Amino acid sequence: MPCRLACPFFSGLYLPARTPHEIVEKLRGEIAKALAAAAVLERLATLGVEPMPPSQAQFATLVRDDVAANIALVKAAKIPT
Secondary structure, three states: OOOOOOOOOOOOOOOOOOOOHHHHHHHHHHHHHHHHOHHHHHHHHHOOOOOOOOOHHHHHHHHHHHHHHHHHHHHHOOOOO
């Protein structure tokens, strides 16, 4: 019997802080196109991955929330830093 686990993760592309907005949007658009390609979707599906490219603001919030959650986890577990 196959075992299916939900294991949320995210990955992203980070650019220098002062990268012009036009470049950020161009790159985001090209990545979105690549993630929408049938061959890419098929391959990702075989890995159990469903792409959900967020906006720049959504990704910033996701990263900020993830860092905060991990900081809280480290403190609760009393892991020395």
